[in-house]
Amino acid sequence: MVIKPKIRGFICTNAHPVGCQAHVNEQIAYVKANASSSTAGPKNVLVIGASTGYGLASRITSAFGYNAKTLGIFFEKPPTEKKTASAGWYNTAGFQQAADEAGIYAKSINGDAFSHEVKAQAIEAIKADMGKIDLVVYSLASPRRTDPDTGEVYASTLKPIGQSVTTKNLNTSKRIIDEVSVEAANEAEIQGTIDVMGGADWELWMNALKEADVLAQGVKTVAYTYIGKELTWPIYGKATIGKAKEDLDRAASAINASTAALNGQANVTSLNAVVTQASSAIPIMPLYISAMFKVMKADGTYEGCIEQIDNLFKENIYNEAPRLDEAGRFSQNYKELEDSVQQRVTDIWNTVDTDTIDELTDYVGYHAEFLKLFGFGVDGVDYDADVSPEVTINHLL
16 A cells, blocks of 8 residues: 555554654664764663654664663554554564664563563563563553553543643644643542553562562663753643653652662653654643754754663763762753753744744654654655555564
């Protein structure tokens, strides 16, 4: 079939297998071109949430920057004869092909990472093939989570806390600047978001791995967060998602305590805003990121997922003098949070309207990045070619 993007609201409902593979190959090429001569790095890596965004970038960096074995966990939709797979499925297929060609061990599990069953599958694979895990990356993004013990289903929400918020917004469906109003969350919604997006499952993973004796001495683990600044705080940093991300800090402390005998190290990592499937759904973020693109690209400081994660490994995870913020998190967002950057983004925010979107922001760049998430708009891909959506993933457990 000839596959063209099908966009509905803030999501794309299909994906291009060849485009996703090409996008993965671009990221692999970046990591290989910037490979460090340092011997410090991971050898056996578990990536929980490995098929898109920062998780995929972490897997690529581990494998092609450090020749590490990787086990990736994700929950993606496989293709049928008439329907494409999800982008994460095609991303993983592309990664798998490249890893096989390079002779790098890579296996994957497609299932509910929140479940005990998937944790047990992962442990079995680790024991069979990998030995002890020395890096665990936790990068899950999900709207809901089923408690593996009680069966209760928790749901997350994108709402402010304390009072409702009305703010400027870039309506990507209509390509206009308008306003969006979001009502304040109640206590149940706040707690539900913490239960889904907080640190509880990260802890469960680390406890299960420790009890199974598959964690190496000196094991490192990271979970990713976005903190932002004043512009995004009302619906992000100081909102329900922010409360969930604060729970990651609590979990990091608990994991450090539980892995003390192994000299383990757990760190939350603050990253820059980037275009992801998750961020595109959050009010404020499309306009904020479009303005940020304009400023940081002009400065030559903008970094996408693969650039940030490649630098995270070098500057923080495997650096004896990591850059930490006031909460003790790895700080990989320092370029975005510079006062001069934030002031110029705020100036754009305050003045942009529908007629000046392209002049004042880089919405064109934002939209291009959004399409690339699904394998569209990647250089060198013939989007008029007839391609099969049926792509398999080898070594899928």
